[in-house]
Amino acid sequence: MPDASNALIPRPFEVVAKRRETHDVTTLMVEPADGRSCFGFAPAQIGMIGVPGVGEVPISFSNHPDSRRCLSVTIRAAGAVTAAITDTDVGATISVRGPYGAAWPIELTKGRDVLFVAGGLGLAPLRSAIFSVAEHPDERGSVGIVYGAKTQQDMLFRGDLEIWGELDDVVVHLTVDAGDDAWDGEIGLVTGLFERALDDLRNPLVMMCGPDVMMINAGRDLTGRGIDPADIWVTLERNMKCGVGLCGHCQFGPLFVCKDGPVFRYDRVAELFEIREV
Amino acid sequence: MSFVLVRSALDQLVQVLEQDGYDVYGPVVVDSAIRYQLVHGIDELAIGVRDVQGPGHYSLVERSDDAMFGYTVGVASLKDLFFPPRRAVWSSVREGGTLRFEPAERPEPKIAVIGARACELAALAIHDTVLLGGEYKDADYLRRRTDSFIVSVDCTEPGEVCFCGSMGTGPAATTHFDLAMTELLVDGEWEYVGRFGSERGERILERVTHRHPDQIEISLVRSAVSGASDAMGRELSTVGLPEFLASHREHPAWADIAQRCLACGNCTQACPTCFCVSTLDTASLDGSRASRELRWDSCFSLDFSFMGGRPHRSTIDARYRQWLTHKLSGWVEQFGTSGCVGCGRCITWCPVGIDFTAEIPKMMERVDA
Numbered sequence: 001m002p003d004a005s006n007a008l009i010p011r012p013f014e015v016v017a018k019r020r021e022t023h024d025v026t027t028l029m030v031e032p033a034d035g036r037s038c039f040g041f042a043p044a045q046i047g048m049i050g051v052p053g054v055g056e057v058p059i060s061f062s063n064h065p066d067s068r069r070c071l072s073v074t075i076r077a078a079g080a081v082t083a084a085i086t087d088t089d090v091g092a093t094i095s096v097r098g099p100y101g102a103a104w105p106i107e108l109t110k111g112r113d114v115l116f117v118a119g120g121l122g123l124a125p126l127r128s129a130i131f132s133v134a135e136h137p138d139e140r141g142s143v144g145i146v147y148g149a150k151t152q153q154d155m156l157f158r159g160d161l162e163i164w165g166e167l168d169d170v171v172v173h174l175t176v177d178a179g180d181d182a183w184d185g186e187i188g189l190v191t192g193l194f195e196r197a198l199d200d201l202r203n204p205l206v207m208m209c210g211p212d213v214m215m216i217n218a219g220r221d222l223t224g225r226g227i228d229p230a231d232i233w234v235t236l237e238r239n240m241k242c243g244v245g246l247c248g249h250c251q252f253g254p255l256f257v258c259k260d261g262p263v264f265r266y267d268r269v270a271e272l273f274e275i276r277e278v
Numbered sequence: 279m280s281f282v283l284v285r286s287a288l289d290q291l292v293q294v295l296e297q298d299g300y301d302v303y304g305p306v307v308v309d310s311a312i313r314y315q316l317v318h319g320i321d322e323l324a325i326g327v328r329d330v331q332g333p334g335h336y337s338l339v340e341r342s343d344d345a346m347f348g349y350t351v352g353v354a355s356l357k358d359l360f361f362p363p364r365r366a367v368w369s370s371v372r373e374g375g376t377l378r379f380e381p382a383e384r385p386e387p388k389i390a391v392i393g394a395r396a397c398e399l400a401a402l403a404i405h406d407t408v409l410l411g412g413e414y415k416d417a418d419y420l421r422r423r424t425d426s427f428i429v430s431v432d433c434t435e436p437g438e439v440c441f442c443g444s445m446g447t448g449p450a451a452t453t454h455f456d457l458a459m460t461e462l463l464v465d466g467e468w469e470y471v472g473r474f475g476s477e478r479g480e481r482i483l484e485r486v487t488h489r490h491p492d493q494i495e496i497s498l499v500r501s502a503v504s505g506a507s508d509a510m511g512r513e514l515s516t517v518g519l520p521e522f523l524a525s526h527r528e529h530p531a532w533a534d535i536a537q538r539c540l541a542c543g544n545c546t547q548a549c550p551t552c553f554c555v556s557t558l559d560t561a562s563l564d565g566s567r568a569s570r571e572l573r574w575d576s577c578f579s580l581d582f583s584f585m586g587g588r589p590h591r592s593t594i595d596a597r598y599r600q601w602l603t604h605k606l607s608g609w610v611e612q613f614g615t616s617g618c619v620g621c622g623r624c625i626t627w628c629p630v631g632i633d634f635t636a637e638i639p640k641m642m643e644r645v646d647a
Contacts, residue, residue, distance in 0.1 A: 006381060006417055007414040007415070007417070008367050008368070008417070008570075008572075009367070009368050009379050009381050010368075010379055011379070012376070012377035012378065012379065033376065033377065034378075052370040052372075052377065052379075052559065052561065052568035052570075053370075053559050053560065053561025053562075053565060053568030054559055054561075055557065055559050056557065078586055078587045079584075079587065091375075093372070093375075093376070093377040095370075095377070095379070211586075237585060237586070238583070238585060238590070239582065239583050239584050239585045239590070241555065241556050241557045241575075242414075242555075242557075244412075244413070244414035245412050245413075245414060246408075246409065246412075246414060246416055246553075246555070247554060247555050247556070247557075247572075247575070248553060248554030248555070248575070248577070249554065249556070249575070249582060249583070251600070251604060251608065253524070253527075253603075253608060254524070254604075254607070254608035254611035254612055256612070259412070259413070275527045275528060276528075276596065277590060277591045277592065277593060277596035278527065278596075278600075
């Protein structure tokens with residue numbers, strides 16, 4: 001638990017490794033550089049990650065949740081802060097504070113079939129949850145992973161997707177918006193894969209992360225196929241300056257994405273999803 | 279449980295507070311408007327002036343008397359003192375491959391305020407809930423609020439844009455003061471008939487010349503305050519309002535208001551409860567030193583909702599809706615109270631005079647029609 005009276009003071013973390021995931025997405029592995037131990041997190045919880053003098057952004061940790069030594073953050077260089085973070089060299093130091101917010105309801109997957117739905121960078125906040133669920137076949141039912149990206153080159157964690165696909169009772173379904181000669185898989189939206197994915201699953205718990213428009217369409221599609229809205233969980237991304245409910249930026253209707261979310265049960269947000277620019 | 283001060287005793291009060299290490303702030307005329315400023319005596323206060331407020335209008339005029347608190351509310355609220363527009367958070371130093379963060383130094387003196395209004399205390403109560411009531415506290419606000427001393431003065435002449443009566447926040451202070459007073463002219467002399475809000479208030483007042491009020495003075499206070507309630511310039515029916523706004527996010531009124539709204543954010547800056555902040559980092563040229571500060575932000579700016587390379591709320595109607603729906607509806611769900619105290623500043627300081635106490639009934643009529 002971070003010191004409540006000093007919630008906005010970050011800690012220095014050293015970049016110990018970097019992996020380029022796609023042309024604009026980088027994963028940084030970081031370790032505490034202040035002599036204190038690393039903090040744990042629950043899947044989908046966020047950290048405020050920054051470069052002093054540039055700024056801070058909210059990022060879900062993408063590493064295996066059992067990793068106690070270091071954290072991973074997977075970041076698309078989209079603006080000044082994310083570019084400064086992803087440009088940080090191995091051996092240099094960035095700022096980290098957290099973890100904040102509500103996690104994926106991993107406890108609800110016990111004995112159940114599970115469907116993970118990810119779009120684009122949305123696989124990063126799901127990665128730790130997929131590890132938590134997929135690696136324990138005795139505690140869960142069948143697992144489907146549906147992942148869509150712009151192109152094959154934009155797919156994250158391709159090595160993980162292969163490993164997950166080889167686990168017992170785990171099926172990975174991939175699609176891209178635009179194919180090329182090297183792609184012989186599906187082309188189209190993630191919703192196009194639902195029929196096949198749901199064939200293997202009975203009454204699944206759904207965890208979904210992607211752009212708003214993807215989650216809106218996927219939510220409509222899944223509920224239209226008879227999935228209970230209370231069995232669907234989504235994680236939202238919004239502008240955040242504090243991560244702890246004090247800056248006001250991340251509000252989504254009456255909800256604070258930072259402290260009420262970022263994971264929400266779909267029936268709590270479905271109505272707001274349908275309204276433009278809430 | 280109550281007391282009377284003559285005007286000269288207010289100077290003693292200022293001195294006693296200063297002796298106890300307080301910086302004393304009071305309403306002062308600055309740049310043709312009333313603001314809270316550091317004062318050392320009551321002759322610096324806004325004596326003998328009245329404010330004329332209306333949609334998009336604020337001016338000060340001379341009163342026919344020399345009342346000391348003969349205006350309604352100034353341009354800035356207590357927010358300026360307890361939640362100032364720019365606040366340092368930390369500084370960082372990179373040295374020999376290490377990075378270190380130091381919390382911002384906070385050596386400032388304790389804050390005392392004379393002349394706070396009931397609506398401003400209601401706003402302070404709201405900020406206490408928002409900034410201190412959750413799991414994570416605003417450390418800087420907590421420091422400024424701790425050991426603060428507040429002397430409120432009830433409103434006896436509400437203004438044209440006031441609706442504290444509708445919001446249940448005034449015109450008399452009921453909470454969050456150490457001393458509360460009502461200014462009365464009795465037989466040609468100004469008197470300050472007061473009550474205690476805290477033990478700290480009682481201890482301070484022991485050192486100030488005072489006497490007990492008589493029955494006439496107590497009844498004069500009652501009639502002055504109830505007269506103010508009856509003369510409120512505006513009203514807003516709050517029954518069912520949070521639910522109405524939450525369920526009408528797609529009402530055509532938002533687009534109508536957006537045609538007038540300049541998205542300047544004045545309402546959010548003038549509002550005593552708006553708490554949204556952004557961060558601003560600065561760094562030395564070689565990057566070895568950096569610092570971060572919190573700055574008031576506004577949900578009317580495009581930057582506010584910037585995400586993934588574009589603003590999430592690109593239209594003014596979405597931004598106005600966010601502000602008003604948060605203030606009057608979402609706030610209730612989040613913090614258990616409305617975010618509005620009925621001070622009317624958002625009406626006065628709106629350059630185009632948008633007045634939601636007029637817009638909301640029109641919205642409701644369009645739904646009913």
